[in-house]
Amino acid sequence: MAHPNLEGLSLNEEGDEGFVFDFEEDGDEQVDLRWCLVGRFLCERAIHFNSMKIRMAELWNPVKGVTIKEARAGTFLFHFAHPLDMEVVLNGGPWVFDNNTLILEQVQLGMQIEQIPLFHVPIWVKVHNLPMGLMKEEVGRTLANYLGSFLEYDKNNNSSFWRQYMRIRVRMDVRKPLKKDTRMKNKEGEWCTVNFKYEKLGVFCFICGIMGHAENKCEVRYAMEQDDGTREWTEDIRAEPRRQGGRTVSKWLREEKGGREVHGGGDKAAQANVLAGSQSRGPTNAELAGNGQEKIPTINQ
The missing domain is CATH 3.30.70.330 (RRM (RNA recognition motif) domain)
Incomplete structure (x- = not known):
């Protein structure tokens, strides 16, 4: 039986440029x-x-x-x-x-x-202690780009003559530490500090300020000669959940345009927020550990 001549045969011959295909979706059988x-x-x-x-x-x-x-x-x-x-x-x-x-x-x-890079997440950030008169979109855009990349300015920021904070949506790089505050000059030319609080903030590290791990898994902590307990970040950078429950009303109190509707001392927006908050919590480790069996989390009504 004659054997084929394999001399000079290469699986990766020089000059082999590979294949080029069209990535347009053709045909009904392909998922969009x-x-x-x-x-x-x-x-x-x-x-x-x-x-x-x-x-x-x-x-x-x-x-x-x-x-x-x-x-x-x-x-x-x-x-x-x-x-x-x-x-x-x-x-x-x-x-x-x-x-x-x-x-x-x-x-x-x-x-x-x-x-596909998976390093960025959109987060709503509340900016506290802004000097009066700086509740403006151009200010919010500048601060958002300082934190990450500007995505959105909450239209409700200017629905009242005074708000406790400015709310901006920022595209954050999860590989970078969360910024706690920054300085800006007020109208008198004096420096003041504005603080940032992050909504729906998951696990983050009090030592390095990076999202995704707690301090017991922090490489910075393991690199310390001695941990003296000092922490640069605290729970203060978590935005407090919106107030829940009813509130007292008066027939003499005039609601601003865009205010929430109140009936019988109850707050519809607050009640809806209670429901949303109850559904946003994922199952805890304890809920998944019982009897070695998979437990399907219930949805609070």
């Missing part, structure tokens, strides 16, 4: 990846997949539904059946499961999963 998000949770441990997908679906309530798959360890795909459902999720973040922040990006055709 434009309605697909890729994400990961900012945490050091594995996520309980079955509980997570049920919790996120209940939080999002997509009208046309969502399919959730694990693409690889720690990376998840969220495919929506309608673009409006996807937009609600993208615009409604940050999303938190079991106190871990979810980082989401839209899938781009032609990109490999591992090449």
